[in-house]
Amino acid sequence: MTILADPMRPEWYRVQRSRKDTADTFTLDLEPEPGVATPPFAAGQFNMLYVFGVGEVPISISGDPTQPQTLVHTTRAVGVVTQAIRALKRGATIGVRGPFGSHWPVEACMGKDVVLVAGGIGLAPLRPVIYQLLAQREQYGNIVLLYGTRTPADILYPRQLAQWRARFDLDVDITVDRASDTWRGNVGVVTKLILKAAFDPMDTVAMICGPEVMMRFTIMELLKRGLRAEDIFVSMERNMKCAIGFCGHCQFGPSFICKEGPVLRYDQIKHWFGIREV
Amino acid sequence: METLEPILAQHPFFQDIEPVYLQLMVGCATNVRFTAGDDIFREGDVADQFYLIRHGRVALQIFVPGQGRITIETIEAGEVLGWSWLFPPYRWHFDAQALELTRAIAFDGACLRAKCDEDHDLGYMLMQRFAQVMTQRLQATRLQLLDLYGVRT
Numbered sequence: 045m046t047i048l049a050d051p052m053r054p055e056w057y058r059v060q061r062s063r064k065d066t067a068d069t070f071t072l073d074l075e076p077e078p079g080v081a082t083p084p085f086a087a088g089q090f091n092m093l094y095v096f097g098v099g100e101v102p103i104s105i106s107g108d109p110t111q112p113q114t115l116v117h118t119t120r121a122v123g124v125v126t127q128a129i130r131a132l133k134r135g136a137t138i139g140v141r142g143p144f145g146s147h148w149p150v151e152a153c154m155g156k157d158v159v160l161v162a163g164g165i166g167l168a169p170l171r172p173v174i175y176q177l178l179a180q181r182e183q184y185g186n187i188v189l190l191y192g193t194r195t196p197a198d199i200l201y202p203r204q205l206a207q208w209r210a211r212f213d214l215d216v217d218i219t220v221d222r223a224s225d226t227w228r229g230n231v232g233v234v235t236k237l238i239l240k241a242a243f244d245p246m247d248t249v250a251m252i253c254g255p256e257v258m259m260r261f262t263i264m265e266l267l268k269r270g271l272r273a274e275d276i277f278v279s280m281e282r283n284m285k286c287a288i289g290f291c292g293h294c295q296f297g298p299s300f301i302c303k304e305g306p307v308l309r310y311d312q313i314k315h316w317f318g319i320r321e322v
Numbered sequence: 323m324e325t326l327e328p329i330l331a332q333h334p335f336f337q338d339i340e341p342v343y344l345q346l347m348v349g350c351a352t353n354v355r356f357t358a359g360d361d362i363f364r365e366g367d368v369a370d371q372f373y374l375i376r377h378g379r380v381a382l383q384i385f386v387p388g389q390g391r392i393t394i395e396t397i398e399a400g401e402v403l404g405w406s407w408l409f410p411p412y413r414w415h416f417d418a419q420a421l422e423l424t425r426a427i428a429f430d431g432a433c434l435r436a437k438c439d440e441d442h443d444l445g446y447m448l449m450q451r452f453a454q455v456m457t458q459r460l461q462a463t464r465l466q467l468l469d470l471y472g473v474r475t
Contacts, residue, residue, distance in 0.1 A: 164471030225391040255470040
């Protein structure tokens with residue numbers, strides 16, 4: 045884990061590139077200002093992005109962990125800060141704190157099958173896992189990516205998904221909630237894809253990222269297929285502010301999502317997962 | 323003569339079924355094939371069959387004026403298509419279109435209903451299996467209705 049000298053002080057980065065992914069989603073590539081060293085990050089961690097005079101938001105890192113010199117973040121422009129980030133042009137300055145939080149157990153998956161289940165923009169925090177798995181493809185068993193989103197127009201990273209689908213060593217299955225009749229792919233919920241996915245439930249690690257309801261139903265299907273609760277990992281989302289477990293905004297039962305999370309092992313949180321007030 | 327019995331027995335919808343029921347139903351079954359773009363049935367038509375999909379993919383669609391056909395679900399190999407044959411007025415509520423080459427076993431609904439009326443054990447077994455499919459689709463539809471991936475307001 046990276047130890048930051050002063051975790052509350054942002055470092056300055058410049059926008060290298062900003063591109064629109066879908067109607068409300070965009071990806072930002074950031075490069076450090078001269079003299080700023082980019083700390084390494086692990087798949088699943090997040091940064092706090094700070095727009096001067098507007099505010100700060102936590103955004104998962106969606107780039108390649110083996111190439112940390114460019115920080116890549118994909119997010120949806122829904123609030124004041126994320127809309128301000130989207131408006132940033134090439135060369136604009138932005139503050140970055142991080143990386144923070146726990147990470148996906150990529151190393152621990154060696155020798156096992158890996159199932160990644162993503163919902164909507166939840167594909168972004170899982171993309172670093174895919175980069176990492178593919179960089180050492182021979183170390184893993186079957187790798188399955190199941191992705192559900194709203195409509196075909198909302199599919200994130202479509203070119204990359206097409207490239208991954210074309211590989212013989214990665215199973216990619218996509219479904220959307222609704223589509224016009226020009227769409228030849230699956231329509232239905234992402235949980236339906238689990239039944240047919242090729243993995244050995246006794247020797248598989250599952251990583252899930254998406255809306256909490258989707259994750260709940262995905263866990264139910266994975267448990268039905270025979271996966272153990274300790275082999276299921278989720279990325280939780282709460283209102284993260286300080287990112288260092290100080291302010292308490294992101295408390296989830298006994299954990300702070302910004303510190304112990306966002307990636308958590310299901311068997312360790314399942315008690316809290318079922319409590320509506322948490 | 324070779325019958326469809328072994329093929330039916332392998333389909334997940336008839337998993338662990340007693341052979342006696344297969345023997346009763348096989349007389350109502352025929353092998354069918356659709357090419358991409360074929361309409362299998364259309365909303366409002368008489369629902370006189372159901373299909374066990376063996377290969378391919380079928381889109382369940384609803385026609386929306388101004389938008390055309392909207393796909394609300396896809397049904398694939400190993401799944402069952404159609405339950406309107408079970409209940410009056412025996413009319414399809416949606417369109418079904420083959421998205422690719424699709425092979426299926428079609429069951430004559432009237433033939434099967436008559437057999438279920440004669441043998442209630444057969445009817446109960448079929449109802450149990452269809453009820454399970456309906457429940458799964460209802461739960462999936464509820465999740466889709468939540469529009470989980472949309473922007474929270």
